[in-house]
Amino acid sequence: RDALAVDGVVAQAAALHESGVRVRTLLQFYEEWLGKLPVGELERASLFFDISEVHQVRYARFKRMVDLGVGLVxxxxxxxxxPVVWVLDLVANRGPLWYRQERVGRGGETFSILKFRTMAPGPAPAEGTEWTAQDDPRVTPFxxxxxxxxxxxxxxxxxxxRGDLSVVGPRPEQPRYVRQLSATLPFYGMRHLVRPGLTxxxxxxxxxxxxxEDSMEKLQYEFFYxxxxxxxxxxxxxGRTVRSVAGTEGKGR
Known part of the structure; x- marks a missing residue:
């Protein structure tokens, strides 16, 4: 009975398609409308081959050229x-200018990400502590x-x-978060098949x-990418990142 019902749906969909109606499965609709992939509906093998298909040599070379161009500029x-940040940092932050942190990149390899320091100097949170808050009180006014x-x-x-990052890709996480999320989120390690990104x-x-919960939502968008x-x-x-930084487009939640 179930097979007959499925055959009936397929027949109706085929008739609609032949008449010019755009037919999509629920999964395709979800993906196209929301711009993300439902993790619960994925299979590791199919996702791997989907990713492999877009790793064409021409695209990879062009992407690296864009990375180098943007990076050099x-x-x-x-x-x-x-010099400007250094002077203001001496006045407002009074600590090291640079901040280095270990992140997980392509193939699960770790690298040191470089930033201007925004937090008061102090030890890093211990393994297993709470997630870093967006409004972390350790962040200095500057x-x-x-x-x-x-x-x-x-x-x-x-x-x-250096090739640690690309301009566009999944954002690299700290090893402690990767260990935690790999144990709880399905297929989390698949995001490390590509080079992580600045945005x-x-x-x-x-x-x-x-x-x-937020990480699960983001993972679906990452799989879509x-x-x-x-x-x-x-x-x-x-383009959307530039508009967001310029304040002309907010980030969707």
């Missing part, structure tokens, strides 16, 4: 910003300005030129993730 901007203007991210141009589809669509990544999609993400 960003290094010029960084050289201009360093650090809030750096974060609001996204200038704290500018030193990551060094990571882009990404999950960032422009969802924003900050402060717990596992992994399946559909292309030059056009990368340019779309970059």
């Amino acid at each position: 960003g290094l010029v901007a960084l050289a201009i910003a360093i 650090g809030r300005i750096l974060r609001a203007s996204h200038l704290d991210e500018l030193p990551q141009m060094v990571n882009i030129v 990404g589809w999950a960032q422009v669509k969802y924003g900050y993730a402060g717990d596992e 992994l399946r559909h990544q292309s030059v056009r999609f990368d340019l779309r993400v970059i």
Whole structure:
């Protein structure tokens, strides 16, 4: 009976398709309308092959050229910003200018991400402690300005030129969060099949993730990007990031 019902639905869908009606499955509708993939409906093998198909040599080379171009221009901007931030940091922050933190990149390899320091100096949170809050009280007043203007991210141009980061990709997480999320979220390690990014589809669509529930939502957007990544999609993400930084477009929650 179930098979007959399915056959009937397929027959109706085929008739609609032949008459010019655009027919989509619920999964396709979810993906196209919301711009994310439901993790519970995915299979590891199918997602892997979907990602592999878009890793064409031409696209990979073009993406690396874009990364180098943006990274080199960003290094010029960084050289201009360093003296200004250094002077203001001496007055307002009174601590180290730079902040390095270990992150997980492509293939699960770790690297040190570079930022302008925005928090008061102190030890890093211990393994198993709560997630870092977006309004963390350790952030200094000058650090809030750096974060609001996204200038704290500018030193990551060094990571882009070195090849640790791409301009667009899933944001790299700290190893402690990766261990935690890999144990609770399905297929979480698949996001490490590609180079992480300075910005990404999950960032422009969802924003900050402060717990596992948020991370699950962001993971669905990341999988959508992994399946559909292309030059056009990368340019779309970059454009939305620029508008967000300029304040003309807010991040969706």
